Amino acid sequence: MVQTSIQNYINGVLIPPISGKYLPNVNPAEGKIYSQLPDSDAEDVKKAVIAAQEAFPSWSSLPVEERSKYLLQLADLIDANLEGLANAESIDSGKPLNLARTVDIPRASANFRFYATAALHFSSEAHLTGNQALNYTSRKPLGVAACISPWNLPLYLFSWKIAPALAAGNCVVAKPSELTPMTAYLLSKLCIEAGLPKGVLNIVHGLGPKVGQAMVEHKDVPAISFTGGTLTGQKIASTAAPMFKKLSLELGGKNPNIVFADCDFKEAVQNSVRAAFTNQGEICLCGSRIFIEQSLYENFKEEFIEQVKQLKLGDPIKEDTKIGALVSQNHKEKVLSYIELAKDEGGKLLTGGKTAQVTGRCEEGFFVEPTVFEGLPFDCRTNQEEIFGPVVTLTPFNSEEEVIAWANSTKYGLSATVWTQNLKRAHRVADRIESGIVWVNCWLLRDLRTPFGGVKQSGVGREGGMEALQFFTEPKNVCIKT
């Protein structure tokens, strides 16, 4: 039974889509429709852009301290509604409730808090040109920014874009993934509760090729911040580039996790399991290609498989569940097709490999067992293409040179992890790996002040820290003859 009709948030109010059409929203753990979301189109986007344009003059000229107060209030409201938001995120995405409660939602409020305060410390530059001139650089917000986010960390990634855009003085038209719209809808209610001026943030729900495309094409939207798949990123770039829009693209990954024989064995195994299967492997930063130095290979494999078998798969609502449902039936089928591909390519299945049956309310849910293969060459499709699910490979390597070449062999370059206690090697390998971030003896440890993003086909531009505030502003240099 349909219980909730999600609404668009445009010009400060919750409204239905102009067409009156809705899409089903499925709870992936049960495989059932549990709410509906607006099937918005270009008309809704137009309306949202007009609202944002009208709000821009007063929002951008508010003292930064005032904008900061609104964002801090949103952060507080997210914290105050932690349980409801975590529940919504888990129901929408299939992820364990515990993960949403301890990671996704707290990080969403941390994003708002970080940019609310970072904007207060944003400093501009001045340069003396000998005794001839004084140059100073001011940075102005861009106007209406489009923020488009994926389904895997719904509120976290949504807020990661919206918060810096708003803090820098822009107004925003945002679109969450059509697969996980609920937390963005709840956020729009919190914006109303916080008294955010109308039109400053507008949230339009619906399909990517309809709503997302209309946002990217809109002539009055000069900047697009996008996180999602590499193919979608290509499409967005091909639309936006001829219009000379500012673009930040955070795209796919196929990240190497490199284990040297001199690692702290216990730490390396435990965290390699975490890096492989947290959020069912549906994190762009998951380490899905695990390379292990030959002399450690058999020991590592044995302990790794043992720990993977202990991961509790099941109802996301249960406290001890570590592996929940995949986000959709389509995604489940995609993951299963990669498992078949890995077998066809000669991979030896070490554990998992099929749909998982969960009893009770979740018997129709989209569950796949955590799956591990070995015996696959580094350059086969299984080891080159992004699966974005609970499927990883183990591969032994013989030398540092060899593993660096394998690590760098994909078209992606988002993140990498290196396990070694040799400090010199850690620096050497980190330096040669082609990726935006390298974790040494850790994984997913984030300091919001550091730049975040990928190289090669994992994206262009950087989010995080002051980089995001720079992205959402345009520098202007004034040169005064002295």
Ligand code: NAD
């Ligand atoms: P996706 O590209 O299918 O969709 C992402 C968003 O783009 C959704 O809101 C979607 O509706 C919208 N969209 C789709 N077509 C569009 C178009 N033509 N114009 C504008 N918007 C459009 O990605 P997904 O399946 O939601 O997410 C999974 C992907 O995201 C994976 O590849 C993953 O690696 C990547 N990801 C990257 C990062 C990162 O920081 N680099 C973080 C999380 C996820």
